[in-house]
Amino acid sequence: MMRSFLPNCDDINALMHCANQDCRKKAEPFTLKMCTACRSVSYCNVDCQRTHRKNHKHHCNQGAQTLKECAQSLKECGEYFATKHHDTKEKSDDADDDNDDFFQPILPQDDCPICTLPLPIDGSGQSYNECCGNILCSSCGNEDMRVTYERGLIPCCAFCRQPNPLSYNETFVRIKKRMDINDSTAIFIASQCYEFGNSGRPKNPQKAFELCLRAAELGHPKACNTVSYYYSDGVGVPKDMAKSREYEVKAVKRGDIKARYNIGLSEQEKDNFRLASRHWLISAAAGHKDSLEMIAESYKIKLVTKKEYSTALFSYRNVHKDEWSIERETTVVDAYNCAQEKDHKIDS
Ligand SMILES: [Zn+2]
Ligand SMILES: [Zn+2]
Ligand SMILES: [Zn+2]
Ligand SMILES: [Zn+2]
Known part of the structure; x- marks a missing residue:
């Protein structure tokens, strides 16, 4: 979890020692009490x-002033994001992909059609239903399963009420139907089945590549990123680094959060540190934890400004605030499962 009270200090060492000169006790970061x-x-x-109050007073007043300014800037950032105006004019001088749509913010994920909460940005905590092509959040799926179990009903899709498939073949028949109407998620899922040999499909890298490319051409972000990886690793297609880069950029433009983070890493490897930070600011603001950590590091060495950092942090928190209720409900279901396990033990 993110700390709600960020230190107002770039030197982590200062926070690891008691500031009282007569004491100077050392402790793990954030375990001492901050002023x-x-x-x-x-x-x-x-x-x-x-004891330290007299010596600290002047420094403390200065620090409090900085905090006040920071709070003001955070407020402005909030207003800035609320109006959804984003600065696209800033150009970087070392980006070969620099154009207006390359540094756009990542749009929120679609909502779960049942609870209307946004689906988690990293693709976790959700499942695709091949009956109706809807992606539902796990808590809605779990809740439906619980009720189904309780009432002794036939398990079915929480959205369209079609009974669940009974075999891999039945599942794949449904996926195929969705593929016929160009459902890019269904095509991508089929390609994954052929890559890993899942759902009763034989492993077939060529077929995996072909299907993934088809999903990518239909604009599926994760498929674009996967095609990039197929090209770079030569999976089902001859290695082609130029093509790999092309599809990585496509994935980034399509809003794939992992691709945005990775492209930041490759800029970092090329010593384009500021450019790397610009990518991570975008993915962090969309709720990507690893990116936020990179931004925290970049902030320490002054590659990003305090305002940029707080903007990303503010937006990151906002994204995860919406997901909070998903997490909570999942916990409720887990507790339910535990209770069931206990019941079984009593039965036997
Ligand atoms: Zn002390
Ligand atoms: Zn103080
Ligand atoms: Zn839901
Ligand atoms: Zn359905």
Whole structure:
């Protein structure tokens, strides 16, 4: 979880020692108590804080002023995101892909059609229903399963109520039907089945590549990223780094969060640190945890400004705030499963 109280201090060492000179006790980061006024020094207890008060006063006032400015900037950032105006004019000088749609923010995922909450951005906690082509969040799926089980009903799709398939073949027949109407998710899922030999399909890299390419051409973001990987690793197609790059860029433009993070990594490898940070600012703002961590690092070495960092952090929190209820409900279902396990033990 993100800390709600960020330190107002670039030097993590300062927060790992009690600021009282007579004490200087060392502790793990964030285990000491931060001065709440300035959040730039820590103490082991109130006594240490009191002893240090006289020396700290001037520094504390300065720190409190910075915090105030930061809070103001955070507020502005919130308003800025609320109006959904994003700066696309800023050009980078070392990007070969630099054009207007390359540095656009990642749009939120579609909503779960049942609970209307946005689906998790990283593709976790959701499942594709090949009956109706809907992607449902796991908590809606789990809740439906619980009720079905409780009432002794036939398991079926929580959305369209079609009974669940009873065999791999039946599943694949449904996927094929969806493929016939150019459902890019169904095509991508089929390609994955052929890559890994899932759902009763034989492993077939060529077929996996062909299907994935078809899904990518239909605009499926994850398929674009996967095609890029097929080209770079020579899976089902001869290696072609130029093509790999082409599809990586496509994935980024289509809003694939992982592709955005990875392209940041490859810029970092080329020593394009500022450009890397620009990519991570986008993926962090869309809710990608690893990207946010990269931005925190970049902020420490002043590659991103405090305003950029707080904007990304603000947006990151907002994205995950919406997901909170998904997590909560999943926990409820887990608790339910535990209770069931206990019941079974009592039965036997
Ligand atoms: Zn102390
Ligand atoms: Zn202070
Ligand atoms: Zn849902
Ligand atoms: Zn359905």
